[in-house]
Amino acid sequence: MKVIEGWSEKKLSELAEYINGYSFKPDDWGEDGLPIIRIEQLKNPNELIDYSSGKIPQKNIIENGDLIFSWSASLFLRIWQHGRAALNQHLFKVIxxxxxxxxxxxxxxxxxLPELTKASHGSTMQHITRKELDRFRAPFPISKFEQTKIAEILSKVDQAIEQTEALIAKKQRIKTGLMQDLLTRGIDEHGNLRSEETHEFKDSPLGRIPVEWEVKPCAALCREIVVGIVIRPAQYYxxxxxxxxxxxxxxxxxxFCDDLVFISKTDNEMLSKSRLREGDLVTVRTGYPGTTSVIPRELDGSNCVDLVISRPKNEVIRSNFLSIWVNSDNGKRQVLEGQGGLAQQHFNVGEMRTLLVKVPDISEQEKIERILILQSSVLEDLTRTLQKLFSLKTALMQDLLTGKTRVTALFNQTEVADV
Structure with missing residues (x-):
């Protein structure tokens, strides 16, 4: 391995002390005292917590800012920021x-971690022992200043990732709430959400709906509902x-157009029943049954394998509105009903035909779909930003944590400033 100036190969055991958590017994648990932090609580501090009021060794107490290493089953690290607590076994306090x-x-x-686990027990390893910590070596910067500067750079990216993830979660909650409101109450002629206090509603097979709406099965809303190629499709690829x-x-x-397969023009014409047109809906039958999307213009004339194809009557239902409905909680609930609420493994043409839809008039459908598509677009943009941040972090870690790229210039600038 190439020697990096200012770096030295170090064992993980040379860099820190790893103190295993306390082995609590069920008799130690209670409703008072210090919270007991297990792997679940380290992942998510909002998980249910047991407490212990007994005598716990000081070395097993954690405070804000302590570094915790989950070394068994789930392998990850966290800097604890949720108050004084007691650390359970299978977690190291890293000093x-x-x-x-x-x-x-x-x-x-x-x-x-990936190299450490692979070098220790192979790809199926589920725990890291002190022996591995003492055996594994990697180049480490000797200067604490250089360590700190690298950590500052990567922490800024981590902060951007956390903020973006929080914003995605917030926008997803907003979208979910909007979808529930819009597909239940709709928008009146003034652009306001209806309510039973100010508008007329009526009973329907899907509960209370605005009096202007109808409930219809997909079969009444589509010219045709069929299935894609199902008999030995690979023969055509x-x-x-x-x-x-x-x-x-x-x-x-x-x-998503990743990993597409193809058929000849002749076979596509022969298999005309499953040939897709712009505005058709395709719905997954197995795996994630009920998942639905609309065929865009660029895929007009393509074909499909083992998907339910629905061809909406454009004068009564908009394609995007119907797709949004099938993917909503209202649609998913009906997909699950066939299995008594359990995850259904196979969604059939017949079930698509009988799936009930709340149907506003075309103009209201367009308003609803425009709002929800805008929300989806915002989420897609944020998701792309998050992916870029993860890629940036991966590249920076590869450069900075291996010494490939140094922060020497920044180090020198700071030295000059200090003089």
Missing amino acids: EKEGVDRVFLKLFIEFY RPEGIPVLRSANVRENTI
Whole structure:
């Protein structure tokens, strides 16, 4: 391995002390005292917590800012920020040695976890022991200042990731609430959500709905509902030609064109029953049954394998509105009903035909779909931003945590400023 100036190979055991949590017995649990932090609570501090009022060794007490390493079953690290607590077994409290930056150490161990697990027990390893910590070596920057600067850079990316994830969660909650309101109450002629206090509602097979709405089965809303190629589809596959969609290509209200297969133009014409047109709906039958999307213009004339194809009557139902409905809780609930609430493994043409839909008039459908598509677009943009941030973090970790790229210039600038 190439020697990096200012770096030295270190064992993980040389960088910190790893103190295992306390082995609590059921008799130690109670409703008062210190919260007991297990792997579940380390992952999510809002998980249910047991408490202990007994005598717990000081070494097993954790405080805000302590570095915790889950070394069994789930392998990950966290800096604890949720108050004084007692650490359960299968978790290490990591106390860094002199000259080691705590945040850098966390990032360093995280970066080398895949190599550490592979080198220790192979790809199926589920725990890390002290023996592995003493055996595994990797290049480590000697200067604590350099460690801290690297940690600062990566922490800024982590902060951006956390903020983006929180914003995605917030926007998803807003979208879910909007969808529930819009598909239950709709929008009146003034652009306001209806309510039973100000508008007329009526009973329906799907509960209370605005008096202007109807409830109809998909069969009454579509010209045709059929299934894609189901008999030995692979016999038609070719290296190039007409695109063929499969279940993996269909997500909620989105078509992914990764890993497409193809058939010849001749076979596509022969298999005309399953040939797709712009505005058709395709619905997954197995895997994630009920997942639905609309065929966009660029896939007009393509074909599909083992998907339910619904061809809406444009004068009564908009394609995007119907897709949004099938993917909503209202649609998913009906998909699950066939199995008594259990995850249904196979969604059939007959079930699509009988699936009930709340139907506003066309203009209201358009208003509803415009609002929800805008929300989806915002979420898609945020998701792309998050993916870019993860890619940036991966690249930075590869460069900075291996010494490939140094923060020497920044180090020198700081030295000059200090003089």
